[in-house]
Amino acid sequence: MTNAINQHMLSRRRLMTGTAAALATGAVVSPSMLMAQSSSPLPIATTVSADEKFPPGEPGKDYTPVHTPNGVTAPFKVVDGVKVFHLIASEFEHEFAPGLTAICWGYDGRTPGPTLEAVEGDHLRIYVTNRLPAPTTVHWHGILLPAGMDGVTGLSQAPIQPGETFMYEFKLNQYGTYMYHSHFDEMTQQGLGMMGMFIIHPRKPVGPKIDRDFAIMLSEWAIEPGTRRPNTLEMTDFNVLTMNSRAFPGTAPLVVQKNQRVRIRFGNLGAMHHHPIHLHGFTFRITETDGGPVPESAQWPGNTVLVTVGATRAVEFVADAPGDWAMHCHMTHHAMNQMGHDVPNMIGVDAGGLDSQVRSVLPGYMTMGQHGMGGMGDMGMAVPHNSLPMVGMEGPFGYIDMGGMFTIVKVRDAEVGFDDPGWYENPPGTVAVAATAEALRRDGINVDRKIDGPRPSERAGTPDASTAAPTHAASHSDGNPATTPATAPTSAPAAVAYACPMHPEVTDDEASRCPKCGMKLVPQE
Ligand SMILES: [Cu+2]
Numbered sequence: 001m002t003n004a005i006n007q008h009m010l011s012r013r014r015l016m017t018g019t020a021a022a023l024a025t026g027a028v029v030s031p032s033m034l035m036a037q038s039s040s041p042l043p044i045a046t047t048v049s050a051d052e053k054f055p056p057g058e059p060g061k062d063y064t065p066v067h068t069p070n071g072v073t074a075p076f077k078v079v080d081g082v083k084v085f086h087l088i089a090s091e092f093e094h095e096f097a098p099g100l101t102a103i104c105w106g107y108d109g110r111t112p113g114p115t116l117e118a119v120e121g122d123h124l125r126i127y128v129t130n131r132l133p134a135p136t137t138v139h140w141h142g143i144l145l146p147a148g149m150d151g152v153t154g155l156s157q158a159p160i161q162p163g164e165t166f167m168y169e170f171k172l173n174q175y176g177t178y179m180y181h182s183h184f185d186e187m188t189q190q191g192l193g194m195m196g197m198f199i200i201h202p203r204k205p206v207g208p209k210i211d212r213d214f215a216i217m218l219s220e221w222a223i224e225p226g227t228r229r230p231n232t233l234e235m236t237d238f239n240v241l242t243m244n245s246r247a248f249p250g251t252a253p254l255v256v257q258k259n260q261r262v263r264i265r266f267g268n269l270g271a272m273h274h275h276p277i278h279l280h281g282f283t284f285r286i287t288e289t290d291g292g293p294v295p296e297s298a299q300w301p302g303n304t305v306l307v308t309v310g311a312t313r314a315v316e317f318v319a320d321a322p323g324d325w326a327m328h329c330h331m332t333h334h335a336m337n338q339m340g341h342d343v344p345n346m347i348g349v350d351a352g353g354l355d356s357q358v359r360s361v362l363p364g365y366m367t368m369g370q371h372g373m374g375g376m377g378d379m380g381m382a383v384p385h386n387s388l389p390m391v392g393m394e395g396p397f398g399y400i401d402m403g404g405m406f407t408i409v410k411v412r413d414a415e416v417g418f419d420d421p422g423w424y425e426n427p428p429g430t431v432a433v434a435a436t437a438e439a440l441r442r443d444g445i446n447v448d449r450k451i452d453g454p455r456p457s458e459r460a461g462t463p464d465a466s467t468a469a470p471t472h473a474a475s476h477s478d479g480n481p482a483t484t485p486a487t488a489p490t491s492a493p494a495a496v497a498y499a500c501p502m503h504p505e506v507t508d509d510e511a512s513r514c515p516k517c518g519m520k521l522v523p524q525e
Contacts, residue, residue: 057119
């Protein structure tokens with residue numbers, strides 16, 4: 001009892017001093033003992049004492065460097081045993097995905113800024129030059145350092161005025177996954193992209209060797225189609241959800257060789273939203289919080305990890321299953337781009353008659369989303385200047401209906417680098433396909449099996465429009481024979497197989513694209 005209380009009352013400094021004293025008296029102290037001593041009961045992850053001196057950690061020798069998909073690692077130089085970094089805060093044009101750019105703020109001309117990477121025990125000096133039109137500061141999020149280096153404007157330091165360069169200096173007495181971000185007018189400056197990952201490797205190896213170590217910063221943006229800058233005043237309806245400030249299909253895949261041990265570190269510096277990141281194909285263990293490593297006995301197995309605002313999490317797994325595996329935020333609106341927002345809900349509505357009437361005053365009008373948003377990105381429809389298509393990209397089996405905070409973990413049998421190896425070739429017989437009549441017969445599957453429950457039309461107040469279940473393609477054409485001639489007098493003859501849903505006069509005998517609007521021609525009944 002007394003002992004437990006004493007332990008809890010021990011300050012971090014006193015604990016460290018005690019460790020150093022043990023070393024000084026020649027007591028045999030193994031790294032694992034130090035680890036156990038310093039990680040319990042206080043949440044600080046160390047493998048060595050705070051007073052020990054080390055040469056600056058070297059990439060490749062003292063640690064396996066982290067890979068930041070779509071990002072870079074900050075360069076540094078060593079001056080008299082001190083690792084010296086220099087970050088320049090500035091404004092620049094950033095591409096979120098092909099078709100969408102905005103004027104953002106960040107470090108060294110990018111968002112997220114370069115990943116800072118160092119080793120426990122390193123002594124750092126970080127210069128920050130402000131080329132923004134506004135003051136700024138940098139907060140080293142989660143790093144244990146002197147209060148005056150903590151970067152909170154007004155509280156810990158004066159703001160860095162435009163044109164000024166400030167110097168931060170501190171020693172790293174911990175390891176783990178951390179972040180850095182502006183702490184001046186945070187809502188604006190973080191909303192414009194001023195954030196980055198800060199990775200500290202343990203001085204002495206901890207746990208199984210990691211073969212692939214990825215760092216991903218999660219953020220959310222409000223960029224109205226056609227505008228030039230993110231709207232930092234938005235509180236709820238973020239329409240561009242990103243991993244390392246890129247939205248799918250602009251996100252680089254995480255490329256891994258089969259059986260490699262993979263760590264993925266997530267940080268969340270979005271304004272308002274938590275992100276449950278879901279990995280397909282593997283069960284990972286949550287091995288790190290922003291307090292450092294989780295003891296093995298307490299590591300949660302899972303396939304979704306909730307990364308709350310302001311927090312970091314790391315997960316680890318052995319990539320024992322080759323394939324192309326999705327990894328995305330499971331807040332479904334976060335795996336869509338802007339076109340999934342702010343449109344009226346038309347699910348289940350037969351808009352055939354409505355469309356033809358509206359087209360008489362608005363040529364080319366077409367109601368969207370009668371069967372949801374699936375395939376919308378595939379229609380090749382014109383989108384407002386500087387905005388993303390609805391969602392997705394062309395995949396190996398058709399269109400991938402995802403966007404925003406979505407990427408792909410690509411596990412290959414062959415040796416791979418970090419570059420996209422292309423799509424996975426699934427072994428024969430391992431891809432879901434349409435059931436054959438033979439298989440249906442063998443397993444006694446009756447596709448016409450009656451299912452219980454009232455049909456939608458039998459419920460009070462529900463129109464019968466949607467029960468005919470037209471095909472997806474047909475739903476976007478004007479299927480109403482009574483109105484088609486009136487609005488589309490040059491409509492294609494019945495023999496023509498494909499027509500543009502917006503320009504019925506454009507027809508072809510194959511599924512080409514409309515030269516007027518770029519949409520895919522759809523089969524005609
Ligand atoms: Cu999310």
